Amino acid sequence: MRAVLDALRSPAFRAVFMLAAIAAAIWAVIGNWDEVSAALSRLDWWIVVLSLVVSIIFVILTMLAWRVILNDAGEPVGKGPARRIFYVSQVAKYLPGGVWNFVAAAEMGADYNISRRRSVTVLLMSMAVSVVTGLALAAIAIVFGPSGTSAYWWVLLVLPVLAIILYPPVLNRLIDKGLALIKRDRLERPFTGKAITVAALFSTASWIIAGLQVFLILTGLGNEARIDTYILTVGGYALAWVVGFLVFFIPAGVGVRELALGATLAGLVPGGDVVVVVLLSRILFTVADLLLGLGASFQMRRDARSIT
Numbered sequence: 001m002r003a004v005l006d007a008l009r010s011p012a013f014r015a016v017f018m019l020a021a022i023a024a025a026i027w028a029v030i031g032n033w034d035e036v037s038a039a040l041s042r043l044d045w046w047i048v049v050l051s052l053v054v055s056i057i058f059v060i061l062t063m064l065a066w067r068v069i070l071n072d073a074g075e076p077v078g079k080g081p082a083r084r085i086f087y088v089s090q091v092a093k094y095l096p097g098g099v100w101n102f103v104a105a106a107e108m109g110a111d112y113n114i115s116r117r118r119s120v121t122v123l124l125m126s127m128a129v130s131v132v133t134g135l136a137l138a139a140i141a142i143v144f145g146p147s148g149t150s151a152y153w154w155v156l157l158v159l160p161v162l163a164i165i166l167y168p169p170v171l172n173r174l175i176d177k178g179l180a181l182i183k184r185d186r187l188e189r190p191f192t193g194k195a196i197t198v199a200a201l202f203s204t205a206s207w208i209i210a211g212l213q214v215f216l217i218l219t220g221l222g223n224e225a226r227i228d229t230y231i232l233t234v235g236g237y238a239l240a241w242v243v244g245f246l247v248f249f250i251p252a253g254v255g256v257r258e259l260a261l262g263a264t265l266a267g268l269v270p271g272g273d274v275v276v277v278v279l280l281s282r283i284l285f286t287v288a289d290l291l292l293g294l295g296a297s298f299q300m301r302r303d304a305r306s307i308t
Contacts, residue, residue, distance in 0.1 A: 072195030141235020236264030
């Protein structure tokens, strides 16, 4: 068993693993290239570029939320190592299985003296924060979006429940019980209210930015730019992400998130535009993951060469 683990953690295996993850992400783009090129032809180039920039900002904000939680759970990790661990591990989520980003984060974190238990728990925790904040924004969108109505005011009752889940004494107790259930030791130290609050703010900002990306594509196709539509794109994308996250066995929620986002936008925009929006949104987020992951990977290789 030890020999197998050593082989899995060898530089050669890591290189093959990373190449496979990159290939999977690239295939997610070129596998729908005919539809993508048709979608791009309907948009001005500056809208596509701006949407890609917004997509990159979304990933950066997600990384910042994760880093706050990571540093709260143990010894602080520098900005450079944190970026490399997160961006590279995110590319691994495009591999089939739904767990490879956890494996990549744990193994890369170990290179920086971060325990694998801490890496996995922190990544799960950051995703939990994303789920809670995403559901909160989805609830707001249901009530205040273009199809919202006061008859659904009761949906907002979920907000205090979600806030209770992120309340540190409750949250830490849930985490301890979860670790005990899988027979793992507790974290090095419990999460603090300050860290959870800052991470939740970063996560909320990331959903607002993600909604902006969808909104830019929508309006670029000629749909009316309205504030209630923007609210719906924010909540709709957040809800789609949560649905994709829950269907964890599908790589990066491919297909599931598109269906959820498409259902959210149905009736608001023409059917043909819905297809363009959900497809192009997915592709731009994938390209953002690739650009940041490849950049972080090259930086790691350059640092390794400078050390030797």
